[in-house]
Amino acid sequence: MGLSIRRLIALVFIAFSVFYIIFSFSIESRRMIGDEKGWDPGSRAIPVGTGFIMLASSLYIFTKEERKREENKEKIKPETKRVILINLLLSFLYVFLFRRLGFILCTTVFIYTLVYFNRIKNVQIKLLPEYLTGLTAGTIFTLLIYSLGRFITRYLYSWGRSTDISLFTNSNFSAGITFFILAAIFLIAVFLLKRWRKNKNHMLFPIFIATGVTEIIYLVFGQIFMVSLAKGVIFW
Amino acid sequence: MAPLIEGFTQIFNTQTILLVAMGEVLGIILGSLPGLTATMGIALMLPISFKLSQAAGMALLLGVYCGAVSGASIPAILLGIPGNPNAIATVYDGLAMTQKGLAGQALGGAVIASFLGGIGSLILLMTFSPLIARFTLLFGPAERACLALVGLTIIASVSSRNLSRGILMGAFGLTLSLLGTDPFSSSLRIPFPRLFAKTPLSSGINLIPALIGLFGISQALLDLERIKEGMIAPKQVKMERFFPSLGKIVRMWRIILESIGIGTMIGAIPGTGASIAVFLSYERAKKVTRRSKKLNQLGSGCLEGVVAPEVANNAVTGGALIPALSLGIPGDSSTAVLLSALLIKGVVPGYQLFSQNLYLVYAIFFALFLSNVFMLTFQYFGVKWFPRVLSVPIAVLVPVILVLSMIGSYAIQGRAILAATFDMGVALILGVIGYFLKKGDYPIAPIVLGIILGGMFEENFRRAVKLAEGNYLVFFTKPISLAFIVLSLISVVLPLLRQRRRGA
Amino acid sequence: MEKKSLFLLIFTLVFILSNYAEGQKEEVWPDPEKSITVVVPYSAGGGTDLIFRPLVEEMKKFTEANIIVSNISGAGSSKGTNEVLNLPADGYTLLASGTHTVSATLQGLTDGYKELEGIAGLNWDPFIVAVLKEKPWQNMQDLVSAAKKNPGTISLGNAGMGGATGVASVGMNLAFGGVFNVTPFNGGKDLRVNVLGGHCDVGIFSQSEILANQDKLKPLVILYNERSRLKDLNGVPTLKEAGFENLDVPGGSFRSISVKKGTPEHIKDKLIEIVRQAYNSQTYQNFMKENGLILAYYEGKELDEYFKKIEQAYITIMREAGLLR
Structure with a gap:
């Protein structure tokens, strides 16, 4: 059991962020009402940003998180x-x-x-x-x-x-x-x-x-x- | 003077006093049950208030409002399930106290804190209302986007020793809040938009089911792990008094005063909500206790950690009334319904209220005072009885909590059966996710805050850029928003530095 | 012992059941025990909610059934509308429809009024264009010429893309050659805070919103073909009076009550009767007068026809704004 539940979750989130980033690029971008000049950052901006933050932090947790402090919780019967x-x-x-x-x-x-x-x-x-x-x-x-x-x-x-x-x-x-x-x-x-x-x-x-x-x-x-x-x- | 007396007589008569008491009881029940929010309770009482005089109707609704806000802390402390988003920060120390056998003390402290918060903000409402109202007008889209950012970063640093996990969870909450329809362009932001366009998913994930799932259902599942032990909490310590001594309250003066200030200010800024206020005050209290030798450290299950957020969330009630009365713009969704009770009666809050119906303003002050007094009285009796819930065995309690959680998620859209059933599913799935996250020691509160603040952040961010004609530097050119950016940077960088120092 | 009591239980149950089954046959509408729900597709305390609550109070007086307002807000007004379309057409669910329904339908957010049938049209709430008193523009001419000088620098706020103010703001912007920076806000209150705080230059408001902030707002023009009937706002000129002869901006929100298509005729007739009585009651008439609402009463088929007219007015604006679906 080299994978603690914490790192397992981080791994799941890495996969989720990748999917999310792909998904957020696929969002159809429609113009905001009355936005002829394109000043609105658009529907994708925040989702894409969030996706990358999520990816970065889950990668960090997966790689850097100290491994020695494994949960010493008792196993569930x-x-x-x-x-x-x-x-x-x-x-x-x-x-x-x-x-x-x-x-x-x-x-x-x-x-x-x-x-x-x-x-x-x-x-x-x-x-x-x-x-x-x-x-x-x-x-x-x-x-x-x-x-x-x-x-x-x-x-x-x-x-x-x-x-x-x-x-x-x-x-x-x-x-x-x-x-x-x-x-x-x-x-x-x-x-x-x-x-x-x-x-x-x-x-x-x-x-x-x-x-x-x-x-x-x-x-x-x-x-x-x-x-x-x-x-x-x-x-x- | 005449309007003052008129307002007094409008409130202090048998009928109105009874109405406030009734509203208060109803509010406390409402607040302590998951899924039944203050807004819903007030909206439910609206038809009754139509039949009353303006002052009496407002008094009834204010009673419900105050009761609901204070009632939410009961399940938060006893079971770790906040009755509504206002009580998220109370969970930390409240639940820890219950696990130490001090549920009665935690509840007692919360009641006193609620009372102090309510009265404190009422005083601010009565004295500095015009000033605070003018201050809230300084908050435009850029400032509000940055305030949301502060809320998101503070919660990431508050809720766990580990910042990266907090940030990950906050971002996860953001992704949940972004599901649904784009507020500006009606683009569908859901996977497989063709398939799900006309399903409840197209309007995104609702806050309350998410809150109930992440906190309530996951906690119930965790409790099940200890089914062998019989009860969810150890036997409660028998204590003669439930309420903190005066000396203890006086020692916490800084926490209390700061929380009143934070709660009132945040409550007065329309569209922000109590959740930022409770975490800000919790974070401030953490700083105060760290420096003080007489006070306990937050997070370990101490009274200070219950008092700070409870003062703040009750101070929000007075704060939310400030722009409502002086500008006619409600501070939150509950006060919006309160105002409509006036509007339907032909009283336009704002300019006209003060110039033509001054007595009504006083009546509202008195009613708010009265409902805080009733809150204290009813909770006083309740505090002795509520902890009895803890003597119900887990085998029975958990199924009941599960049903209540699901029905609570259902209730929030209780008239729209399809959407309501969808909400139940959302709560359940997020409950399972929350269970595993808790097992991995990931903090839950940032997810909820991400859901609450995600919409506020995105909307105001985009609106600010749009208003600035596409200029992204707008956030750095306005003093308030710049200050917020600095503040949120500090709250991210400071824990990192401290970690490094400890590591070295 | 146990068997006996169990038997007894089942017997009682069957007895009660058969009793109900009989009651079920009668088919009286409305069943006094059921509640009629008026779905308001905006949150409680909002402008639309406010128009319907007093009406519902009056409607209660003319029927045995209980009537409740249910706020299902979200996605413009389409969430509540879709929810009504998902429920059976039995007359127990009504929709607070109006201009917002037309706008949401044209944007493809809901099947909206195509799947609805009219009960009664109620009233128009005309919009007023206003700025903060401190701003330099004294009248509409000032504002428009300033905007034309530096296109895009003056922001024009609306209360959200789905609603009637959204259409009005786009319509206004089109009429003046796209010189404004049209920005949607999160509901009427959000817009008002931002205009009062000077973050947004111009806003489109309903009359009661202007009244609430009379001391701080300067109304420039009323987007309707006649002046306001409210004493305090009677001085506000119409577009025509302000010197814009040939502009046609659909500026106001119309409110009505609709049911899902396929509701039996006799139930609709009954509903129309209830609404008519409530509408004509002294209380509601007074309410409309105090709030400066313009009466626009239509019944049944008339309302369906009227919706088509609104659609015609909206469709050109929506097409030019690229919102049509």
């Missing part, structure tokens, strides 16, 4: 590597499926899966049924709470309109009501299930985390700050 890979893989899946499946489904599955696997030291195939059961239960639980919330909001809307009580058609108000009802349901569910199963149940833990996090993010980002989180397959 293979199981930790596995954990990081799972997290990354799921994040990429999350981004790819976000628009198709929608925020609610994606987030529940993402959080549940990661919380489930991050806590397990050695993954075995026989855990699959347990995982899948939990996943289904978690998804249904989230969907149920979400649907109930939508139902309440919708009902309030139409009721508010038919009775002319403008308070109910106020989105902040209905979000607030929904929040309290759902928080109550969520807490009751947590409480009851803890009662039923006295032992610290590891299977239920990720489910509640997944549902709770999904609903809270939905409430804060979607309801209060009006971000239109993708609906995906959940059309209602």
Whole structure:
């Protein structure tokens, strides 16, 4: 291993700068609006300059950087590597499926899966049924709470309109009501299930985390700050 | 006198006080969540402010503004993820303090610093407003291009012991900021322009997703490496008081005063933003502590390193209002939205504001004061509770951070689903890149600063040359820009000399 | 126990689902629960944003659905425009269109107005050419003769290449034989700082910008065929009055509301009705009066026709400036 990660990165940047310089010379140079005399330095000037600075500094790091001070960080264990890979893989899946499946489904599955696997030291195939059961239960639980919330909001809307009580058609108000009802349901569910199963149940833990996090993010980002989180397959 | 009293009564009544408090809470939540910026929060509150009187509406928005700026330091200190670009410099010492078990102290220091910065800049706003406004007008394209250059070189020297790595990262940030459409000629500067012309790539890489990716996602991945240890930070030291003692604050007087000055000045120059201010003040504080024996060295996780940038970024709020009120030109994008609340009500900021609506100016001063007081109060209670986040096991915390980071990147263009999903991808990819860079001990902050300042540098550079009829020497003939060039040369050469001396 | 509760859960879910499915059939527009988004392709707090926010406030009064302003700025105005074109034509997304849309379309940045249909035209905001009070030019004649004496030494700033001030500045420069150094700035505020600081000699502004800096700016000419209706700016001569008879500079920004092509007629009619009521409300009429906006109300097809007229005026300038794509 003659190549430390630092010099490896420098090498990558050398290659990147070469590509970047080639790319910046290929940029089409159009005239600035109203620039008949060609006084504008043009679209290429800064990219080309930046490319050369990048090339110079990465070359310097690659050649001059003292080699003796190798990182003496402990090596990452293979199981930790596995954990990081799972997290990354799921994040990429999350981004790819976000628009198709929608925020609610994606987030529940993402959080549940990661919380489930991050806590397990050695993954075995026989855990699959347990995982899948939990996943289904978690998804249904989230969907149920979400649907109930939508139902309440919708009902309030139409009721508010038919009775002319403008308070109910106020989105902040209905979000607030929904929040309290759902928080109550969520807490009751947590409480009851803890009662039923006295032992610290590891299977239920990720489910509640997944549902709770999904609903809270939905409430804060979607309801209060009006971000239109993708609906995906959940059309209602 | 009458306008003063009018302004006072407009603000100090139950309704308005409650509104400011509400705005403040909302702002703190907003600031502490990635992707939700102060600008967005204020824009969201605009419709509500329409229904209020001018003064009350402004007070509400100012509350959101102050809260958002101070809230951003919470995740920066606890998790190493700045809530918005204003808090990038807070990450260094803030996170280091958390790793030492001093999260409560760091948060407490940040709150006091925010308060001092806010009040300090308010005083400058009230007293020297016309003077500072005239000073900011001296900044033309040439001066601003050179100021951006100062920001880029200072960050390269501040963030790492190794200058070349800082420069490389800054240049990398520049290349990211240059992606997209040329601001002057609409040339597409993306690879395979035919293919990607109508995709979100054509408008380049957005700052917030890049910030979240480079800081947040990469930090979450790093935390995963320590999943065996259970928590991301060691057990926090139990302390009776979270806030720095008066003596400690007094000892930091130079850092605080200089940061107020830097923050207010930079904030007052339109189109510069807080990010230069926080790094400039951090760099200044570094110089001050190096000479002083009583103060701790920056970078090792000390209060001084949290206080300097936090004073500065809150001083920016007052600074940004200076050109906004006296010239009608907002200092940053948040104040731009603030101003529109006035404009829609038929009040034209600038000349007319002072001649016809003086009471409103006073009302704004009072509201700003009130929101700083509320900021202090709410954060006072928060400081005790926020560090509890650190007792959540990594196995649970990291997935939550990942989702929050991605949704945060999404939220910034939350109405444009295609572009928003693209932003999530940008955050994730830059997160992976940032992870490897951190492993190689490359500094991350210069990339973000490169992205922030790249556009400012290029636009003003080209504009200055164009205005000077194609003469590149324009940067050396204007005194301010020449001074900036010298300053940035010093900040590059000085560390080199010091390195050489140490090496010899 | 677990099986039972699971079953119960699924049952409830199906029940709720079927409930929604029924609601879905009705097809009322607008669905009071959904929000109508008005996409403003410029940042919040900007000139265009300002024209639309009060209108949206009024529009809210005439429909059950919530209406929100969403600022999607970038790449001239084309980013926001493209985003509207990417969304379904269901009437829930409106675009704050206008002269900027025409200009961005002609520059090939977006398919723009070719893919849009008009809801309503709103108003014109005429531009005013102004310089710093300290500058030696007292009127337009002074300025032009000084520029002709030393071509290229006097800089003429606009608020960005994509927008209407960009076209106006190029148009003005063409009209005077290319004697100005036309320089784009990063939005109206950036331009104003630079003119106030003396870094840029001449600027093209909207009326409210001049009002904000009345004490420092000297308005020379209004680029419109009639004088300003604002008391403070009524003394500013038109181009014709300033002694330039045969010049035609498209100087102003026109604002309108459009939807994506293919939006059902009944939805468009409904939208037109909402906008008309909001437009005619006392509040919005007052707002336009206070800001010196010139009324230009067109509905539906009329607006599409009007866009063609604007295109005609722009196309010659864009061609000569080499911006046409």
